[in-house]
Amino acid sequence: MKTLIQLLFSAVIGFVVVTLLLNGFTFDFTKYGETIVVGMLVLIIILLVVSLVKYRQIINLNRKEVYGDDEDEVDVLIYKKFTDYSFCVQASLTISLLALCISASINTTLILTVMASVGMIICYLLSMLISHLTQLIYPERGLPKLSDANYAEKLLEASDEGERHVMLIGFYKSYNLLTISLFIAIILSTVYSITSGQSQLFSIMVMGAVLLVVHGKYCASIRNK
Numbered sequence: 680m681k682t683l684i685q686l687l688f689s690a691v692i693g694f695v696v697v698t699l700l701l702n703g704f705t706f707d708f709t710k711y712g713e714t715i716v717v718g719m720l721v722l723i724i725i726l727l728v729v730s731l732v733k734y735r736q737i738i739n740l741n742r743k744e745v746y747g748d749d750e751d752e753v754d755v756l757i758y759k760k761f762t763d764y765s766f767c768v769q770a771s772l773t774i775s776l777l778a779l780c781i782s783a784s785i786n787t788t789l790i791l792t793v794m795a796s797v798g799m800i801i802c803y804l805l806s807m808l809i810s811h812l813t814q815l816i817y818p819e820r821g822l823p824k825l826s827d828a829n830y831a832e833k834l835l836e837a838s839d840e841g842e843r844h845v846m847l848i849g850f851y852k853s854y855n856l857l858t859i860s861l862f863i864a865i866i867l868s869t870v871y872s873i874t875s876g877q878s879q880l881f882s883i884m885v886m887g888a889v890l891l892v893v894h895g896k897y898c899a900s901i902r903n904k
């Protein structure tokens with residue numbers, strides 16, 4: 680799964696960068712808008728199928744009666760499949776939103792807009808199952824619901840020391856990756872604006888604002904501890 684994720688991101692980033700370089704950063708994405716949306720919809724379908732398969736596997740493994748060392752192996756397997764399920768669902772939800780926004784902004788055929796909307800609704804419903812799965816897998820933990828106030832704090836309190844360590848490392852790596860990604864995105868948008876003559880000022884300002892909010896939230900969180 681890790682290899683698949685790396686290949687997916689590498690393919691997308693490589694395609695975008697190479698396309699921009701070959702066209703001198705003047706590539707007209709709207710010209711191929713429908714093709715891009717169709718490609719996204721196909722990717723969403725693949726991710727949804729994988730998500731449903733992972734969900735079924737998690738349910739079956741959770742119902743399986745095992746003892747001793749086998750129980751530990753099953754717990755590890757459930758955890759990995761749950762992580763894969765979460766990634767596929769969140770990725771499909773994000774891509775659905777992108778497909779819907781692109782479809783609406785370039786006035787593609789109505790069927791593509793409807794399909795993107797339906798896909799986003801399905802992805803959202805599946806994302807709601809993430810909390811349900813955690814309650815199902817760990818009924819003895821008393822894990823909080825997504826609707827609970829201070830969900831993040833309650834989740835950390837319900838986790839053991841090892842789990843907290845893993846989660847905090849993941850959060851910190853994600854924070855660093857988000858910071859670097861937004862920084863690169865701002866630079867690429869600026870270069871695209873200069874070379875193509877199509878102003879990306881609004882996008883640059885929004886990304887800059889998000890970057891400031893992320894930095895501010897992180898610094899405020901660690902400063903007040």
